[in-house]
Amino acid sequence: MTARDARLHAFRSDLADARLKGEVAADRFVAGRPARISAAVADIRNEPRPDAGVNTQLLFGDDVLVFEDAEGWAWIQAERDGYVGYVADTVLGARSQAPTHVVSVPRTFLYPGPDLRFPPSGQLSMGSAVTVTGAAETRGTHYALLPSGEAVISGHIRPVAEAAPDYVAVAEMFLGTPYLWGGASGFGIDCSGLVQLAMHMAGRQVLRDSDMQATTIGETLEPGPDFAGLQRGDLVFWKGHVAIMIDPETMIHANGHTMLVSREGFKEAVARIGYLYGGPTGFRRP
Template sequence: MTTEFGVCDLALAPLRAEASDKSEILSFLLFGDCFEILETRSKWMQVRTLSDNYIGWIDPKQQRSLKEGQVQQLQNNLVVTGPAVYHSIEREDSGETLYLTAGSRIPAPDTNNRFKIGDTTYRFTREPQLAAVGNFARHINEYARFYLNAPYLWGGKSIFGIDCSGFTQMVFRMLNIEILRDACQQAEQGSVVNFLQEIKPGDLAFFDNDEGRITHVGIILDSQHIIHASGKVRIDVIDDQGIYNTETGRHTHKLRIIKRFKN
């Protein structure tokens, strides 16, 4: 059987647990996110994302089909939009304007700021801000702080709503590092940092619940501070016990493990 592929061609598209508009949103596809089509129904499509193998249901009207060769070409020439509230692009065939969020995937634009996905050509309406390639230590603080005060949203991956692992995934994506979607999955990646005193900016700290299950993740800024999505993206104190909220005067998350993804 021939494998079918598609790409998200909107700013955001919800990825749901079941084939229903009432179903839980597990995550979001961003513009340029490619996927394999697993099952097609009259109003729904089950997909598996190519970047992190995440499975869910989307509305077929929020994507366009791609041939395998087109997907491969897109993946080979991929760049990611950097930290900006939005990036404005225009479809040359219709003149319609789209607004992309940080972390969207596009082929590298040409000197006229044009790029093509499938058979459609797009043009940035102003000079795009593209993600940094290299120099992780220089940009991690800036890129993480871009999301400060973004409201917490289960499954969210944008400045208008984001969850803890969506936050870490998007910041790392803009630094050219692909990590998995959920906190428990991310905790299986990277290399262990044994002590808080040995951290480097950009290490990920993971936190567990009373049953020992990883339920939260944040980005360590320095040996005393962490940025994470809890109610909103915020900066809190971190110590050997976990995250300490100075507003409430108590620890809110219990530290389990610290992982490093970039040496």
């Protein structure tokens, strides 16, 4: 049997994705049932219990395949990046109308109707996928109407086929967002989550974790002496960490030092991080 990364392939000793039959050993193989995330943010955990670690998150409108649903937990695989884990079954809904738009600002509110004076009924992160069924205007503010009857500010969404031209500019929109281990939303995000979400908004789908990104995004880059040759958009990796270059001297990253998405001088960061964790382990140019 070929070795498989359990983060990206749904297999356990007792159960596995039917597409993996003949490639992994399992007592039973099942086809995944299509479902869609219906919560603003869904934690993907490494075990089916509420105190288990959060590996990543999915957003409202993300499509998943469900391989098991038992005792309040669903074992799923995200279709966008292939990540496998457990979510509370309450965050799953049916796939009905196809999403037409995505949230294009870091965070936005849902309203029970097209009026910003209504108490919000929810909130959504950048990257959330919604289906727009109509439009309304109240006191000069334009709203998109959703199948639930709720409304979102029209200027906070864009068509699903429309990509941002610069993923670094998207990442910069998250400056000041709290750092959250496993976070992948505008409410809290980690280093590789920032890279993935920014690239997603620019129309590029990449893997979730920094070790995956360090071997799959773009091409390997070898800077010159004193890190010469780095440019906007290049990725810098440390063991367990990734940052995005804004320009040859400055990077942006979600980090546990400031507990925020922050700008930092690249050489200053190399010195600071190196004191505890060593120097950069690699560079990639998307």
